[in-house]
Amino acid sequence: MELFEALRNRRSIRKYADRPVPDELLEQVLEAARCAPSWANVQPWRFVVVTDPETRRALAETLPSNNPGKGAILGAPVLLAACGVKQTSGYYKGKVTTTLGDWLMFDLALALGQLTLAAHALGLGTLHVGLYDIERASAVLGLPADVQLVELVPMGYPDQTPNSPPRKPLAEIVHRGKWGSPYSKTIPA
Ligand SMILES: Cc1cc2nc3c(=O)[nH]c(=O)nc-3n(C[C@H](O)[C@H](O)[C@H](O)COP(=O)(O)O)c2cc1C
Secondary structure, eight states: OOHHHHHHHOOBOOOBOSOOOOHHHHHHHHHHHHTOOOGGGOOOEEEEEEOOHHHHHHHHTTSOTTOTHHHHHHHOSEEEEEEEETTOTTEETTEEOSTTOOOHHHHHHHHHHHHHHHHHHTTOEEOOBOOSOHHHHHHHHTOOTTEEEEEEEEEEOBSOOOOOOOOOOHHHHOBSSSTTSBSOTTSOO
16 A cells, blocks of 8 residues: 555544454554654553453443443454553653653654554554553553553454544644744645
8 A cells, every 4th residue: 555545544443343353464563563763762662462352341441431442442353552661762871851751652652653554554444542541451451560551552354434534734734934934825724
């Protein structure tokens, strides 16, 4: 699949077919995350692959009932728990280096962006799930104290083709030179 086609057509998938994900595809998707850039190449990301229905159910219970991601976690054959090792990204010799603190979330986002695009290119659907009880989910997964759970990502073959939610026009999100100066006269407001 062409890169820009994948960028435009990847969608959040909340309904999955009752069909397992082959191990080779799962590995390719994780490999895409492994290739991501990170702060000083510290690669803080760690993944827990959850396939057994009981643990998936326990993790789904950590979402509020009005989160549409709950059904996605229950219905997808694979659930990836995306975690990061704390105090490594943005740190030098144990000391934080920027006013933004721990860059773990940023590195995880880069890896997950690649992971979800790779899944899409392989015909798989995914969903970023960020609204859930992280403490409870961390306990279900048995995570150590120095590992931060960030996202839950259900994955499987899509059983829906959602429309794209609208994106803001470039003219609204890009400035040129200084904040407030339009990027270009050619980009419509
Ligand atoms: C950090 C993050 C957290 C999200 N958390 C949830 C969530 O908890 N539940 C859910 O249904 N969707 C969640 N989403 C999916 C967004 O709603 C979705 O990406 C957005 O509406 C754009 O749609 P698209 O992914 O199809 O382009 C999340 C997305 C991101 C990037």
